[in-house]
Amino acid sequence: MDTIIQTHQLSKRFAKQPVINQVSMTIKEGEIYGFLGPNGAGKTTIMKMLLNLMKPTSGEIKIQNQSIQATSIEYLKNIGSLIEYPIFYEELTASKNLKIHCAYMGFKDQNRIKSVLEIVGLHQVEKKKVKEFSLGMRQRLAIARAIVTKPKILILDEPINGLDPIGIKEIRELLVMLKQQYGMTILISSHIVTEIESIADTIGILHHGKLIEEIPMDSLRKKHQSTIEMVVSDAKNAKQLLVEKFNAKVQIINTTNLSIQNVQEKPSTLTKHLILNGIDVEKVEMMHQSLEEYFINRVNGGNPHA
Known part of the structure; x- marks a missing residue:
């Protein structure tokens, strides 16, 4: 498989304190990459740098063979993301929230909204106001918003955080389906290790801002x-x-x-x-x-x- 996301010696400092320390990671096209680390390890910071929401102090980011600069914007059209808690227009329906997002992104295929709600299992509540949604439904809508513009890459920061076991299972099955049926490359962070184990092709373990190991799950299973x-x-x-x-x-x-x-x-x-x-x-x-x-x-x- 070809490399779709790569960082080289990526570092970030806040007030001269290293938060991310020389992280070199490689994500292959079409795989689910599980980003593991305790809370505060730096997972969200790296994801924000991949999305140009935060600028690296040093190092390099390459996405789809493009070196990402501070002014890079165009590459973001191929990325869907969910970073931290998703915010919606509470008084609007799921469909209207997605229409606003599509307009913002310059995406004009309105038929895609109905199909993506079916993909994430929200087609029966598309006219229900978001304020009436459960946490699991909100996470599904957030993923729908991330994939509605047909991105090749999906970056999800703790998408199962706070969900009950049924909600976790539903999100897990959804992500595997997006990989298998739509060929999406998915970078997912979590501190719930057992859930990453069941879906990831590769894991990267981040601790105190350092990538202490990056290993395919197949190799890990053979080694242990x-x-x-x-x-x-x-x-x-x-x-x-x-x-x-x-x-x-x-x-x-x-x-x-x-x-x-x-x-x-x-x-x-x-x-x-x-x-x-x-x-x-x-x-x-x-x-x-x-x-x-x-x-x-x-x-x-x-x-x-x-």
Whole structure:
């Protein structure tokens, strides 16, 4: 895939204090890039710089192979965004809010308004005033406003913040659909790690204004394969059998407990081999490191290869 957003040594200072520190990130066309970081890590600041709402102190931004300058405007036509809490005309309907936005953007396809309300699941309430909308409906309308002009890039700052589990699920499914059916590139920030894990193709972990890691989710899953925990009658002999037969990485916890990594075989295969060689197996459990655990480990200074 081609690169669609790229920053190089991007930095931002406020009163000589570094807020963003030499961030170099790469977002591929057609992917969902999950921007993870604790509150105050600098996610919103980077998004505002991508949208030219805030000027970098130093570094470079390139979007669709265009180097973004302080006066750059035209490139924004290809970007839809939701930064912080969305503001609407409360006494107007969803349709009228979108019409005003289209007029502001110089977008003249009025049929698009009806279709985009269908895309985000608001077509049945298009004539309802926004002041009567729930938080989830407001987030859907904000995304509708972001995509109504058919942008190629969608930048969303905490779009699931404050939603209930049903609302989160609906927004998650909507974003995946926008990627799969419309080929949109989506940059989404969040501190709710479990939701990013379920939709992101790539994650970037931001901490204290620094990008401490950028990694495809596929690579992360391969690097942190599931661990098999076993309770056996003789841990020492069990380890020897598993290492010799399967070249497994086995750690002895105590005389009866084992932790097994770096093995392709199913737990049932390992169990059968031990039993046939005189080792009783009392318990077998698969342990998987979640992205949340990985994220917490990284921001706390943990070794990414541990």
